[in-house]
Structure formats: structure tokens, C-alpha cells
Amino acid sequence: MSEDFAFRGFRKDGDTNNPLGIALAPGFAGINYPGLNTLGFALAKFNYAKGGLVPPHTHPRAAEVIYVVKGEVHVGFVDTAGKLFATSLKRGDFFVFPKGLVHFQLNVGSGHAVTISVLNGQNPGVQFSTAVFAAQPSIDTSVLARAFQLKDMDVMDLQTKFKPAA
Known part of the structure; x- marks a missing residue:
């Protein structure tokens, strides 16, 4: 079917009225874009409110190329030696996040921003x-306290804060 190969999910801007100030529109074979099935990549559009943040995260099965459509976005990743690679991008700029490395995006412009990402995996994760801090069942408090050099009470506060919605 021809419609399987067309994608119109990026036409509308997403609602950024949330604590992170971002909206994600995915273009994934297994979710809403069957034409990508077996082609080995996925797409994502982010809308950012002023100050909007895509918090540090990884894609264990894919690298990511991000393209700035609108605004100014500060991006970065940390390599396996702990070195930060970060820069600010403006409209028309690209940046690459290597597979499996922790990375982030922050709107540092004076208004809204929009980015499009291409990930080189059908199911990037x-x-x-x-x-x-959100694991269910919870990771033992003493493990996290020692790993992050925190007090048990601080770990419990973080576990409460990041607990998945029921």
C-alpha cells in the first residue's frame, strides 16, 4: 500500500507544555511508519519550548544524527572515557551521537526550536x-547510595521522584 511509505506525522507541532518542555513525534516502523520495516532506520521530531530539554539518555541499538530545523539547540554526548563533546547548533546544522553513548539536547535559543533525528536502527531503544532510580522492583537503596555516593534518604527521594506512573 502506497500510504505505508508516506509519513505525515511531523506536520503538526507537539505540545511542549510539560516539565521538560519537549514533544516527541516518532516515525518508527513498529509504531506508525510501516514503510520503514526492514530498512534499518527510524525518525524522530522534537519540538522544544524555550529552555526545553531532552534529558541524558542512550540508544543501545543505534547511532543518531540530529538536524536543527528551527532555533538553537545545545547538544552533547559523553564518550566511554568520560570526555564531553558538546556544541550549540543553529538552523541547518547537524550533529552525530554515537551508538550507546549518553547524550542530551537543550534549547538555548530565544524561542521554540525543532529538530529531526535519524537513527540507524529500526528499533533503536x-x-x-x-x-x-525508576527500576521496578527498585534497586536496593544501599547499592545506589554507594554507587552514586549519596545518602540512603537522597536515593529514596530520587526513587520517589522517578517512579514510573501507575
Whole structure:
């Protein structure tokens, strides 16, 4: 069917009225774009309110190329040696996030921003850095306290904050 190969999911801007100030519109074979099936990539559009943040996260099965359509976005990733690679991008600029590395995006412009990402995996996966505090069942408080050099009470506060919605 011809419509399987056309995608119109990026036409509308998403609602950025949320704590992170972002809206994601995915273009994934398994979700809403069957024409991508077996082609080995996925798409994503982000709308950012002023100050909107895509928090640190990884894609365990894909690298990502991000393109700035509108605005100014500060992007970066941390390599396996702990080195930060970061820069600010404006309309027309690209940046690459290597596969599996922690990365982020922050709208640093004076207004809204829009980016389009292409990921080189049909099912790239995503894991946010806060996942260790949101695990169900919870990771033992003493493990997280020691790993992050925090007090048990601070770990419990983070576990409460990042607990998945029921």
C-alpha cells in the first residue's frame, strides 16, 4: 500500500507544555511508519519550548544524527572515557551521537526550536539516565547510595521522584 511509505506525522507541532518542555513525534516502523520495516532506520521530531530539554539518555541499538530545523539547540554526548563533546547548533546544522553513548539536547535559543533525528536502527531503544532510580522492583537503596555516593534518604527521594506512573 502506497500510504505505508508516506509519513505525515511531523506536520503538526507537539505540545511542549510539560516539565521538560519537549514533544516527541516518532516515525518508527513498529509504531506508525510501516514503510520503514526492514530498512534499518527510524525518525524522530522534537519540538522544544524555550529552555526545553531532552534529558541524558542512550540508544543501545543505534547511532543518531540530529538536524536543527528551527532555533538553537545545545547538544552533547559523553564518550566511554568520560570526555564531553558538546556544541550549540543553529538552523541547518547537524550533529552525530554515537551508538550507546549518553547524550542530551537543550534549547538555548530565544524561542521554540525543532529538530529531526535519524537513527540507524529500526528499533533503536532508549534508556534515560534516571532509569536506575525508576527500576521496578527498585534497586536496593544501599547499592545506589554507594554507587552514586549519596545518602540512603537522597536515593529514596530520587526513587520517589522517578517512579514510573501507575
